[in-house]
Amino acid sequence: MPKFVELWVYLSATPLFGLTATLVAYVLAHALYLRVKQAPWANPVLWSVVVIASGLLLTDVPYPTYFSGAQFIHFLLGPAVVALGWPLWQRRAELRKRWGRLLIAALAGGAAASGSALALAWAFDLPHEVVLSLAPKSVTAPVAMGIAEKIGGIPALAAVFAVLTGLVGALSGRYLFNALRLPLTTEGWTARGFALGTAAHGIGAARALQVNADAGAYAGLALGLQVVLSSLLMPLLFR
Amino acid sequence: MQGLRGLAWLLALQSLGELLSRALQLPFPGPVVGMVLLLLALQWPVVREPVAICAEFLLSHLSLLFVPVGVGVMTHLALVAQYGGRMLIVIVLSTWIGLAVTAWVLFKLNRTDTAEDGSAQIR
Numbered sequence: 001m002p003k004f005v006e007l008w009v010y011l012s013a014t015p016l017f018g019l020t021a022t023l024v025a026y027v028l029a030h031a032l033y034l035r036v037k038q039a040p041w042a043n044p045v046l047w048s049v050v051v052i053a054s055g056l057l058l059t060d061v062p063y064p065t066y067f068s069g070a071q072f073i074h075f076l077l078g079p080a081v082v083a084l085g086w087p088l089w090q091r092r093a094e095l096r097k098r099w100g101r102l103l104i105a106a107l108a109g110g111a112a113a114s115g116s117a118l119a120l121a122w123a124f125d126l127p128h129e130v131v132l133s134l135a136p137k138s139v140t141a142p143v144a145m146g147i148a149e150k151i152g153g154i155p156a157l158a159a160v161f162a163v164l165t166g167l168v169g170a171l172s173g174r175y176l177f178n179a180l181r182l183p184l185t186t187e188g189w190t191a192r193g194f195a196l197g198t199a200a201h202g203i204g205a206a207r208a209l210q211v212n213a214d215a216g217a218y219a220g221l222a223l224g225l226q227v228v229l230s231s232l233l234m235p236l237l238f239r
Numbered sequence: 240m241q242g243l244r245g246l247a248w249l250l251a252l253q254s255l256g257e258l259l260s261r262a263l264q265l266p267f268p269g270p271v272v273g274m275v276l277l278l279l280a281l282q283w284p285v286v287r288e289p290v291a292i293c294a295e296f297l298l299s300h301l302s303l304l305f306v307p308v309g310v311g312v313m314t315h316l317a318l319v320a321q322y323g324g325r326m327l328i329v330i331v332l333s334t335w336i337g338l339a340v341t342a343w344v345l346f347k348l349n350r351t352d353t354a355e356d357g358s359a360q361i362r
Contacts, residue, residue: 018307026303045302049309056313063314070307076297077304079249081270082256083294085277105345113337117329124325130318134329138337141308146268157315159308161330166305168334176338182346191346199337206302220298222341227271235266 012061018069025051038210040171045163045203077142080202084227087220095221102194106225109198113138113165114234133158135238137165139230140201140223147231151238162201169200170207189214197222245293248286252276 011017029044029051036042056066067074088095095102114135121131133153136144141162148158173196182188193215196204205223209216256273259265265272280286312319319326 109341195342
């Protein structure tokens with residue numbers, strides 16, 4: 001038995017462990033997600049995070065050790081943000097034709113999400129740096145970290161808030177939109193997708209993409225717009 | 240090969256974005272500048288064809304990329320233990336408000352437009 005413990009201590013300290021754990025957990029969680037016909041509660045990000053975090057806490061592996069391997073996946077967020085230009089470019093005709101209303105919806109939604117988070121956090125008496133970390137929560141995690149750093153929040157916390165926000169959107173979006181009586185027509189799907197991309201960034205957009213092509217395309221568009229708008233406006237507003 | 244070439248373009252544009260963001264002290268993070276540069280560069284097939292393949296791949300597995308950061312929640316357990324309930328309420332409510340406002344505004348704007356056109360909506 002001590003042999004096994006030694007082996008575990010060795011393996012868990014190498015970067016290979018963090019990388020493997022992340023990929024394997026995600027692949028399994030994704031298989032489960034497909035198995036239950038993509039039910040919102042089976043969200044693969046949520047379950048990968050829960051499984052990995054519990055595993056690390058139970059075996060006393062510190063987060064930096066895990067991250068030394070997981071950073072290779074984390075690193076791809078940068079090129080992925082650049083790649084968001086591709087869905088934007090594909091929809092450029094659409095964007096040119098409707099830029100006015102899309103901009104209004106993106107600004108209204110972004111302001112509502114951020115403003116209500118700030119107001120609620122303030123009302124709940126949360127610490128100042130937590131409040132500031134909540135402001136960019138509707139933007140995709142890597143950008144949210146950058147914005148939080150610029151306006152005086154905690155980058156790591158901002159990333160976690162962004163991931164949670166994305167999960168809330170992906171998990172509950174369907175029920176909220178049904179309650180608002182948004183129809184399952186192209187118009188309805190467009191609005192649903194655009195809202196998910198605006199208020200629940202990449203995780204919401206990933207969900208939209210799995211459910212409906214129109215919703216997915218508009219979610220990608222909204223996600224890109226929100227990245228540009230928030231990183232331009234937030235540092236100016238909080239200066 | 241096309242996929243690799245696409246990744247090379249994305250990384251090169253991200254690097255250029257980082258450089259510009261630092262040098263000109265832009266309010267945008269480097270990757271966002273890279274995204275804007277990509278929008279300008281996509282008109283050339285040399286960039287477009289490889290980037291399309293790589294971007295489709297990266298974006299279709301976008302949610303995987305959030306896992307390492309998400310696991311980071313374990314480093315803030317003290318903060319979570321103290322304020323977790325309140326933080327969760329703030330996040331859930333503000334996300335619902337953001338989703339509802341965006342969807343409602345865009346849906347209304349699109350509907351007004353259809354009514355004014357008086358034409359059937361095919362989109």
